Amino acid sequence: MNNTPQPLQVLFLWNLIFTGGEGFKQDLKPELKPASKRKELIKWGLIQEEKRKTKKGSQALYIQLTEKGWKWANDNITAEFSNRSTASAPALAALLSRLNNYLNQHHLSLAEILGLLNSDPVANEPEIDLEQRIRDAYYQISDEKWNVRVHLHELRQSLPDISRESLDQKLLDMQKQEKLVLYNMDDVRNIRPEDEDAAIDIAGFKRHILYMEG
Template sequence: MSYAPEPSDRALLWRLAVIGGESPLNGLDKPKVDPKVRKRLKAAGFTEEETRKPPTGGRGILHISISEKGWNYLAEHTTAPLSSRANVVPVLQGFLAQLDRFLTAHNLSLADFFRLKPQSNPPSEPTADPQRNGTPPPTIALTQRILDAYNRLSGGRLNVRVRLADLREALADIPRSALDNTLLQLATSGQAALYRLDNPLEIHERDREAVLLTPAGDPRHVIYLGGQGS
């Protein structure tokens, strides 16, 4: 029998989604995560868990993240009810923060957002770039996760430098090839700018390991989102 998330399970998935899809478990303790809910989602493959050691050392911390299966489920069940017993305030607050970033990025007012009407003939997605070996265009979910991670690393500011090493660490569950292809396509469309670090003293081992190569073979170490970097 296939697993169908319960309303309390969906509440936890949305709670993770609105903060970028992952969090240390101890960062979700207000309200406290029900162990039964967490175990159900993990057993069904909707979430993944990993123990990570803090950069400063010490005891490992359990991190929980939404899997691709979990993201797909949320995309297909956006209006499914949440548990009336769950504290959905963190979900609402997260959604409002995401809404604020969306309105700012698209230069829309709140009134514009509520007056938006669906297009009768939505534009088709762009075809794959033949120079990308037939790689399909990035999914909306993956692009949003990149934007969310960038916002967390940049303190919510656009057009500031973020190291690819930090971005990769924040999105460690995404296959490297998928992340690289998406970043290159965002750069091609003008939504992102990728640069190399020219000062050898700025390039650390993490930067060398996280380097992104353009189709021409040029190295890139940092990313700017929201406009041309300076």
């Protein structure tokens, strides 16, 4: 028996995921016709449905992605979906909206998320615990305080033996792992030449300072 969702079913699942993983059937796109197409997803354990009361007080089918459905999505990100349905555009819009929220919350750029920056380790660099050295340097510069502003030029001065490329890449990796946050300096009047020289340029946006929690 073939338990592989077909392109239109795949698009339905992605729309469901990008809009929060649940919703009333009448609000979900594309509409799966015949109903057996939706029933197949239930049979395979990817979604579940029940009757719920709407805001208007009437009863309607409410659909939720199951844990198995989330696992399917994680394992089948490249699954073929229908490109003929008009529901493709809302799916993309919902994804971009969630991506935008994530970028804003974590102070990241789209370039960082898409991996446009070189993530290869620098050749012939001696193996060191660079993350720990960064943490130690930050703690020393900040007078043994966490979650306070430290200028990148101060950090670079504290780690003179680390190449700029290696240090930049490690800082970006740590930001992705939510171990620190890189910020720009909002008031350009406070940006000194050493701040400008030490800044990390991410897709045209310069980050001059960092915050790190202990």
